[in-house]
Amino acid sequence: MAESESILKVRRLSKAFGGLVAVFDLDFSVPRGIIKAIIGPNGAGKTTLFNLISGIFPSDTGETVFQDRLITGLKPYQIASLGISRTFQTVELFKEMTALQNIMVGRHVRTKSGILSVGLKLPGSRREERTIREKAEYFLDLVGLSHRAHEEAGSLPLGEQKLLEVSRALATEPELLLLDEPAAGLNETETESAARLFRKIRDQGTTILLVEHDMNLVMDISEEVLVLEYGRKIADDKPEAVRANADVINAYLGVELESA
Amino acid sequence: MGRNNIIGILGLSLFILLFPLTGRISAISHYVDIMVFVGLTAMITMGLSLLMGYAGQISLGHAAFYGLGAYASGILTVKYGLNPWLALFIGVFLSAVLAVVVGSPSLKLRGHYLAMATLAFGEIIYIIFNGWISLTKGPDGFGDIPYLSIFGFSFDSMLSNYYLIWFVAIIMLVFVLNIIHSRLGRALMSIHGSELAASAMGVNAARFKIQVFIISAVMASIAGSFYAHYVQYINPPVFDLFFSIKLLMMVIIGGMSNIWGALIGAALITFLPEWLIFMEDFDILAYGLILLLITMFLPKGLFGLPEVVYKLFAPRVKASLG
Numbered sequence: 001m002a003e004s005e006s007i008l009k010v011r012r013l014s015k016a017f018g019g020l021v022a023v024f025d026l027d028f029s030v031p032r033g034i035i036k037a038i039i040g041p042n043g044a045g046k047t048t049l050f051n052l053i054s055g056i057f058p059s060d061t062g063e064t065v066f067q068d069r070l071i072t073g074l075k076p077y078q079i080a081s082l083g084i085s086r087t088f089q090t091v092e093l094f095k096e097m098t099a100l101q102n103i104m105v106g107r108h109v110r111t112k113s114g115i116l117s118v119g120l121k122l123p124g125s126r127r128e129e130r131t132i133r134e135k136a137e138y139f140l141d142l143v144g145l146s147h148r149a150h151e152e153a154g155s156l157p158l159g160e161q162k163l164l165e166v167s168r169a170l171a172t173e174p175e176l177l178l179l180d181e182p183a184a185g186l187n188e189t190e191t192e193s194a195a196r197l198f199r200k201i202r203d204q205g206t207t208i209l210l211v212e213h214d215m216n217l218v219m220d221i222s223e224e225v226l227v228l229e230y231g232r233k234i235a236d237d238k239p240e241a242v243r244a245n246a247d248v249i250n251a252y253l254g255v256e257l258e259s260a
Numbered sequence: 261m262g263r264n265n266i267i268g269i270l271g272l273s274l275f276i277l278l279f280p281l282t283g284r285i286s287a288i289s290h291y292v293d294i295m296v297f298v299g300l301t302a303m304i305t306m307g308l309s310l311l312m313g314y315a316g317q318i319s320l321g322h323a324a325f326y327g328l329g330a331y332a333s334g335i336l337t338v339k340y341g342l343n344p345w346l347a348l349f350i351g352v353f354l355s356a357v358l359a360v361v362v363g364s365p366s367l368k369l370r371g372h373y374l375a376m377a378t379l380a381f382g383e384i385i386y387i388i389f390n391g392w393i394s395l396t397k398g399p400d401g402f403g404d405i406p407y408l409s410i411f412g413f414s415f416d417s418m419l420s421n422y423y424l425i426w427f428v429a430i431i432m433l434v435f436v437l438n439i440i441h442s443r444l445g446r447a448l449m450s451i452h453g454s455e456l457a458a459s460a461m462g463v464n465a466a467r468f469k470i471q472v473f474i475i476s477a478v479m480a481s482i483a484g485s486f487y488a489h490y491v492q493y494i495n496p497p498v499f500d501l502f503f504s505i506k507l508l509m510m511v512i513i514g515g516m517s518n519i520w521g522a523l524i525g526a527a528l529i530t531f532l533p534e535w536l537i538f539m540e541d542f543d544i545l546a547y548g549l550i551l552l553l554i555t556m557f558l559p560k561g562l563f564g565l566p567e568v569v570y571k572l573f574a575p576r577v578k579a580s581l582g
Contacts (some may be wrong), residue, residue: 054460080462092460094453104443105450109462111443115471117440119435125442132443172461197401 007207013062022048024231035198035208037218040228041251046211047089050178054086055079061192067175069166081109085174087165089181095154099145099164103136106171119193136171136246142166143197161191166223170201179210183217197219265437267519269430276277280419282302293418294531296490299425302526303483305510306436307476312511314448315472320504321378324385325355325477327499329484334402334494335395335433344408348485355481356474363473368466389496401495408489421490432479436519444468456500509547512555517563
């Protein structure tokens with residue numbers, strides 16, 4: 001079977017909360033192997049879109065196709081097991097578990113020992129537990145947090161919590177990674193190292209879709225940029241083209257770029 | 261499962277091994293008999309603690325699963341002459357099936373629907389024990405249940421039952437600790453931490469809640485079978501709602517989020533009537549008072565006592581030293 005060009009296709013997707021239209025009649029696709037950014041003013045529907053793709057909210061109309069498979073209507077845990085992982089705008093770590101344990105939860109979808117097998121410590125589950133730990137250590141090291149392995153996740157500084165969330169999402173070995181404002185709250189150095197990390201993730205074959213307000217980061221790392229305003233698409237193009245797009249400048253970018 | 265737990269298991273095993281020596285002290289010579297019931301009760305509370313502390317669900321029907329095991333063993337061995345171990349497994353199977361029937365609809369929903377469903381389930385089972393007289397002999401109770409035996413060895417003494425029941429209870433403890441320190445235990449903890457993030461990591465919360473509920477029901481059923489063969493007589497009041505509530509109390513008093521707490525709670529509440537004989541029918545007041553004090557001052561239960569004491573006194577000790 002030929003690999004499809006787009007890893008994710010969103011068709012005519014809409015979602016309203018009461019009278020408020022958060023996403024309206026949205027069409028776009030994400031080519032495999034790139035970093036694509038979603039930008040737009042606050043309330044443009046970016047986070048709602050993530051929640052629709054990852055199954056946290058059901059959509060009103062429209063459909064989402066992931067790797068040629070319709071995922072509309074699936075539950076979040078089913079979508080996660082198909083290969084979409086994500087981070088959250090407001091960090092959603094398992095605060096009372098250690099950093100390493102958080103990532104070990106990320107291995108959940110890649111493991112399968114049942115309750116009897118782990119309760120009786122059958123050889124299969126022992127082997128699996130060892131692999132979970134080794135992989136978790138690898139992904140913790142990937143974001144440079146090995147020294148925090150046994151600290152409670154909730155006690156880490158925000159920058160490290162964000163990295164830990166990325167690491168936990170990566171531990172599921174996703175085909176598509178959704179990052180919701182990964183640079184919010186990070187300082188300049190942290191943002192630069194995050195950018196390096198995201199490129200590395202992409203180079204290892206994971207497609208990234210990210211929502212981000214930091215325009216420098218977006219223009220720096222993305223191959224494509226989708227611009228939303230009031231839940232509608234106003235541009236979907238290469239970063240240079242988006243930068244020059246009059247609608248985008250009107251809606252959002254003008255001020256930012258002048259000041260940059 | 262961590263060094264502390266291994267030390268704990270070894271310590272507990274040693275304690276259980278040596279405890280019957282107290283039988284030589286005449287004032288407390290009957291404590292070994294009470295410890296048999298602590299062992300049986302602990303089998304139930306350990307499963308319940310997994311359900312409450314890790315899956316965040318409450319069951320008001322565990323006395324019924326205990327009763328199902330007991331009646332399955334009693335009826336199948338006496339009326340139908342089945343091998344007691346086979347009868348035990350049939351009880352386990354029956355409890356597991358009923359746990360699925362009662363648990364799946366309510367555990368797919370968020371909130372405390374399981375508590376309500378199990379409350380109704382417990383009442384229905386209790387009514388059946390009382391009312392289906394041709395099968396259970398109703399309020400008269402069901403007697404002449406044989407002792408367990410294995411390879412020709414009959415567990416016909418208190419002491420042999422004591423060791424058998426605690427052997428099984430400790431195996432269950434290891435089983436539950438293994439679950440906690442596995443992908444399933446972490447998945448359950450992650451649901452507690454953030455159900456949103458857990459689902460985004462592929463954790464199917466409903467599925468694990470049901471599995472834990474089944475395991476806890478099966479553990480209660482096994483305890484019931486051992487109870488029936490030890491006491492040799494069963495009657496409905498043992499398996500009523502009040503016992504279900506007492507089981508919850510044990511778990512809360514011991515400390516919900518720790519399996520060792522379930523053992524402490526089972527021991528304390530099982531021994532309590534012994535120490536409260538002077539209060540006669542008012543001993544229920546003592547239960548209420550203990551529960552009240554624990555929830556007010558020891559949110560982590562008795563298991564959290566050392567931590568609370570340390571926090572209370574450490575600053576003062578430091579101050580007096582400094």
